[in-house]
Amino acid sequence: MILIADSGSTKTNWALIQNKEVVNIIKTDGINPFFRDLEDISDELEKVLVPQIYGKVTKVFFYGAGIINNVKGAGVKRLLQDFFPEATIAAYSDLLAAARATLGKQKGIACILGTGTNSCVYDGEKIIDHVSPLGFILGDEGSGAVMGRKLLGDYLKKVMPEVLRNKFKAEYNLSGTEIMERVYRKERANLFLAGFTKFIYDNIETEYCTDFVLAEFNAFVDRNLLNYEAVNSYPICFIGSVAFYFQQILKEVLNSRSLICGTIIKDPMEGLIHYHKNLGN
Template sequence: MKQNTYLIADSGSTKTDWIVARPGKSPFRFHSGGLNPFYQKKEEITVILEKEVLPYVTTPVDEVFFYGAGCADKATSRPIYDALVDALPSAEIIEVASDMLAAARGLCGHQPGITCILGTGANNAFFDGTHIVHSIGSLGFWLGDEGSGSYLGKTLLVHFLQNELPEDLHKQFEEKYPGTNRLAVLEKVYRQPFPNRYFATFSHFISKNITHPFIHKLVGDAFTLFTEKYILKHQDVDKYPVHFTGSIAFYYQEILKSVLAEKGLIAGRILKSPMETLFDYHLQRDL
């Protein structure tokens, strides 16, 4: 029985995790820039594939599973799909699906549960063990993404610009990000690409100061808002584990677990990336 070679990708707006895998052999992992068809055209995606992906793919690939932010359906994910078809002509199967499905398959396996993403962006879904059957739709970082890195960074930045930070934090912020003022920020977020990534860069400041009462409350309030706006709207939410993936959920998981406990929810797995378990999910079919 032929053992296929897989190329599996989990892409957010900031970066993409890749694995070249074959049953019985150690997987090869690497990273590239984020690929999001909402922000990038096929030509831009092709450039990243050629420069940052293909040099690491040294053997023919049989099946490609690309999971990414902005890949909600066939129409929206078309730029990614077309770029992959051109870049990997040996692939017999190319599937492009949402990063939400990657999180669900990676965290839940074949069991039902609620899966959430808290990275640069935010999302949620109820997974029945096979399919995503319900999701409280994300409105993106301008209108939603509560609890995400971009939301936390945007909230912190607004507090700074409106002189609402405690004096010690305000001074630290000025030293860390000199030249940050209203006009500079408006230029970044309204005239330059990927404003969500720009906002998310301030999460480093949040991480450094996470024990400060103001910052701790800022993160807790954001997680509470995410829980109320999304998780609690799922039916029978208290009967299923609530899983999370993403750097924000992973690094601030103690605050996150506290919020879930306050709401009477069952905390499930909290992983920085679903890639390890997603790798197992796909290779099970060849074992």
């Protein structure tokens, strides 16, 4: 059996495949070695994942946020090897997951537009060029976290149109002090900020929200995609909730810049299953 994992900071989806058929989908908490201790992750897997797996696992393909270098990847591989001692274990970045899920074996540019952002040039097998997204403080243009940060700034500085400000206040009832506390003193501020993209989506018919998203997607193109020499030659594919729910505006931005819009999906699991069933090893 083959086990495929698509892991973010908040949740992990596992697909168990036998004879090219998906026999079980399992959900656990996020496995991000950048933020979570490996012992904590091990406890989670022992309690939730292992009891739902019947039979011998021969290969594990783990794709995750936080697999930013060989050291982090090696830690996850050792952890998984303890649970599946007879399996071949591979640990990859979530960016390679985006590339394989949307492009398969084709050349192209793969992007993540969700809570955070990322992008790369993919040659059909591996990532060959990459612009660092820099996180939601220094970069992450077009991400949910950056949209939320700027939206809150507009709200607190009264830049947001009054009608929308009143609507925002009625919906969230957050004081400036509460917002500052959540952003500067509490953990995982990026997730808190990204939660406000729902307000933008719910009010996307307003000029303010439409222009807001347009500006962020144009910034993503300018500060990330245009750094790739191949940007005009390859399809540009996306995974992530921001790309998926705002795809009409995203396509408009790419078309206006004469860029080739490829596949846009919410999450990579279906594409990863197809890749490993039919294309990968």
